[in-house]
Amino acid sequence: MGRTEKDSLGEFEQMVLLAALRLSDEAYAVTIRREIERRTGRSVSRGAVYITLDRLEKKGYLKSYLANSTAERGGRAKRYYQVNPVGEAALKDSWSAMRKMWEGLEPLVRKV
């Protein structure tokens, strides 16, 4: 399996992709940020989410589309995100790499 530099995901990029994958049709910046905060208990900057979504889209891991403009949004559409097969493959690669790094160190996690 030929891994390229493009396949390597940073920790926050992984979180954003995983949140988008989990939220499926409801994945847009607001829900993605809330999902990450809910699951990790960490405060997440809105700016960081937007920048990361842009970057992931440029890398081809996500595709976006506009839909659902509402009055509470001033008539502005939401930008929804979907994880592409390339993005899913990159997530699997990252998971596999981390699993290999963690091999044999599971007792360390149990201690925490």
Place this chain on the structure above:
Amino acid sequence: MKKTPSPPIIALFLLRLTLPDDVNESVIGDLEEEMAALTGRNSLRVRLWFFRHAIVISGHYLVDRCARRILRRSVSSLQGAGRECSVSHTENRKGVGSMSSLWQDLRYATGCGS
């Protein structure tokens, strides 16, 4: 029913100035949606909330744009230096000298170049 205050005009102007055209309206819409959920709070505080987040988001985009520009210039100049090193480095025929590997690390870190 309390009406949601309108976003500060300066904040809207800042977002439209700093964000790419294809995302600025959806980002503004997201902030308006979250602002609407804050109804019940003091109108001034809600508008300040919007303004603060507009500044933070704009700041992120500006810093990201500047950082990418600087890194791209560094990568291109190191790319040139890396090529020179690989030609002159007689011991390593694959051209992996210290400058070449630094250029590769930068390229990896930024996702720039081919």
